[in-house]
Amino acid sequence: SVKGIEDAGITHDYLDEKVLSAYKPIKIPGLSWGLIVNIPFNQVSASRGLFFLYVGLSALFVLLITFLISTGFTRNLINRLVALNTNIQNLARGEIQKELSSVSNDLLGQTMQSLNNLNHRIDEASTFAKQVGQGDFSYEFQPISKDDQLGVSLSEMRDSLKKAKEEEQLRAVEDKKRSWSTQGIAKFSDLLRQNHDNIEELSYSIISNLIEYLEANQGGIFLFGDAEETKDTMELTGAFAYDRRKYTSRQIKSGEGLVGSCAKEQKTVYLKE
DSSP states (O other), X not given: OOTTOOEEEEEEOTTOOEEEEEEEEEEETTEEEEEEEEEEHHHHHHHHHHHHHXXXXXXXXXXHHHHHHHHHHHHHHHHHHHHHHHHHHHHHTTOOOOOOOOOOOSHHXXXXXXXXXHHHHHHHHHHHHHHHHTTOTTOOOOOSSTTOHHHHHHHHHHHHHHHHHHHHHHHXXXXXXXXXXXXXXXXXXXXXXXXXXXXXXXXXXXXXXXXXXXXXXXXXEEEEOSSGGGTTEEEEEEEEETTEEEOOOOEEETXXXXXXXXXXXXXXXXXXX
């Protein structure tokens, strides 16, 4: 009797066969009924075996898919790691590398992008150093930040080399001026010792060499007369123009024209126009 009982379990039916039985009372006013469901145990065992077969096959399929996915992921990961390692080794030998392909945003992808940035920065630094080595101090190379030691050091190196070159150029100009003056003084000191007994030849010798030394095109020497009546009058004693000696006779009063004004004031007159 199952009156008032709700349960399930393995039992035997009226034929004394093993069954899986579930029973539950039915509440109907005035009646004391119950519902009993029996399933032969051999059918339950067969279904259970089929169920385990389905479960086993499903698990095997899931394991196969998981293996294929993990194998592909592992192969991709290994390939990326090999490319990353190769790039780092080549970069350590000083070789500029091609940009690594990185489309993922994971940690490895970020690492590869950082390596790309480093490679690009070293390429920029190499180009900058080459340009500076060729004397192009106008080539720009900006440090990324104040903590960019490479960028700051390269910029300071360029500025130092630029300053050194400018100072060298200034020294070269000053040395050239000193040499020009020294050689000129020696040259004209020697000329003054020659033809000292002939004022016209001496004047021509001085003015012709002076025009050549100054890279000018013409010039002349005027001298005041010794006599009382000619002490305020200058006479052209030597003239040279356009690589030829000029035989010109000319007299200028003191204070007359540019030559006379220059002689009277005893100052150099320099005309730009």
